[in-house]
Amino acid sequence: MHRLILKPGREKSLKRRHPWIFSGGVARVEGNPRVGDTVTVCSADGAFVAMAAYSPESQIRARVWHWTARDIDTAFFTQRIAAAAAARNVIDSAGLRLVHGESDGLPGVIADRFGDTVVVQLLSAGAERWRGAIADALAALPGVVRVIERSDADVRALEGLPPQSGLLRGSAATGPLSVREHGLEYAVDAEQGHKTGFYLDQRDNRLLLRGLANGRAVLDCFCYSGGFALNALAGGAAAVTAIDSSGPALAAAQANAARNKLVHHESKMEWLEADVFQTLRRFRDCGRKFDIIVLDPPKLAPTAAHAEKAARAYKDINLLGFKLLNSGGLLMTYSCSGGVSPDLFQKIVAGAALDAGVDARIERWLHAADDHPVALNFPEGEYLKGLLLRVSV
Numbered sequence: 001m002h003r004l005i006l007k008p009g010r011e012k013s014l015k016r017r018h019p020w021i022f023s024g025g026v027a028r029v030e031g032n033p034r035v036g037d038t039v040t041v042c043s044a045d046g047a048f049v050a051m052a053a054y055s056p057e058s059q060i061r062a063r064v065w066h067w068t069a070r071d072i073d074t075a076f077f078t079q080r081i082a083a084a085a086a087a088r089n090v091i092d093s094a095g096l097r098l099v100h101g102e103s104d105g106l107p108g109v110i111a112d113r114f115g116d117t118v119v120v121q122l123l124s125a126g127a128e129r130w131r132g133a134i135a136d137a138l139a140a141l142p143g144v145v146r147v148i149e150r151s152d153a154d155v156r157a158l159e160g161l162p163p164q165s166g167l168l169r170g171s172a173a174t175g176p177l178s179v180r181e182h183g184l185e186y187a188v189d190a191e192q193g194h195k196t197g198f199y200l201d202q203r204d205n206r207l208l209l210r211g212l213a214n215g216r217a218v219l220d221c222f223c224y225s226g227g228f229a230l231n232a233l234a235g236g237a238a239a240v241t242a243i244d245s246s247g248p249a250l251a252a253a254q255a256n257a258a259r260n261k262l263v264h265h266e267s268k269m270e271w272l273e274a275d276v277f278q279t280l281r282r283f284r285d286c287g288r289k290f291d292i293i294v295l296d297p298p299k300l301a302p303t304a305a306h307a308e309k310a311a312r313a314y315k316d317i318n319l320l321g322f323k324l325l326n327s328g329g330l331l332m333t334y335s336c337s338g339g340v341s342p343d344l345f346q347k348i349v350a351g352a353a354l355d356a357g358v359d360a361r362i363e364r365w366l367h368a369a370d371d372h373p374v375a376l377n378f379p380e381g382e383y384l385k386g387l388l389l390r391v392s393v
């Protein structure tokens, strides 16, 4: 049996069920665990704390699988994945996140379902070690005919793992994948798209925008495949501008608009392949104004160590966003950075409003879609946090 012995007192956060063991908290490792092997985590006095996956290359030296002394085996993954899937309601061709990493007790495992296809990311040494069991368990879920892997995220390198992607189970799809959300259909590029191909966490917020957009001039910053922009069009926006620096993302967004016959609105639709930071400045300099602005940037602070730099970037775009709004306008602003807490995010946005010289009121906190669970006592989670603010000048 492999054992990981903690330094004195370092079991405290684990006792609160924070699932990570940082390298600085480890006194020694007994036995000879290889990458991803299961270790029994013990406090300095030898008492049992948890079962965890060992990751010798990572600053996160181990991630907890279970809080009791039990075998971590194929049956464990079958159970956890079945439980995660059972907790979510599968609605016909709607996209659905089936497995949410730490929140479903499976650190490093993200699995999204698009119709009969599951797209999985195996992002930690432990997830990699159990790839066969995880793939089998996902393939065994009712209605699933194939499992595609997209383990090509940067975080794999922190675990000493090479990127990997391709078909894991089942046969290749005959046609392109798609997902239906609130009556709109989007192509999902599971092979080349970002992450698993579609940002399922923004589902509820896209619908919220649809309800607010009628007659408004809307700016969708970081639009990816067009989720917010399309909902603004569907909601009767007077004009929509969408910006993304990725050519393929923007092309996908335009194709999605056409696919949903929102193209007859094309005259009021403007797609910009550009950097948001620069474009907002340009808009400010030429006095352009909007009624609603969505800011949904990529993860700017993967860990707390990046928080300061990320805070400057968040402040920059939010300040510019405030300046570009008409009086009475709405800012829908998000962060998915594990390194930025909701509290810090609110402070950054408040600072941006002050510096922009506007009064802003929080109309509501915005969260990820309803079926996205959040692990308690795990502030580092990359959960979506957002604010809907109304501005008066």
Ligand code: SAH
Binding pocket: 194, 198, 199, 202, 221, 222, 223, 224, 225, 226, 227, 228, 243, 244, 245, 246, 249, 274, 275, 276, 277, 296, 297, 298
């Ligand atoms: N709002 C989208 C998801 C946004 S993901 C949705 O609902 O689906 C973040 C997007 O930001 C990606 O598409 C990425 O290409 C884009 N991006 C990253 N940095 C950027 C920058 N500096 N300027 C413009 N777009 C950027």
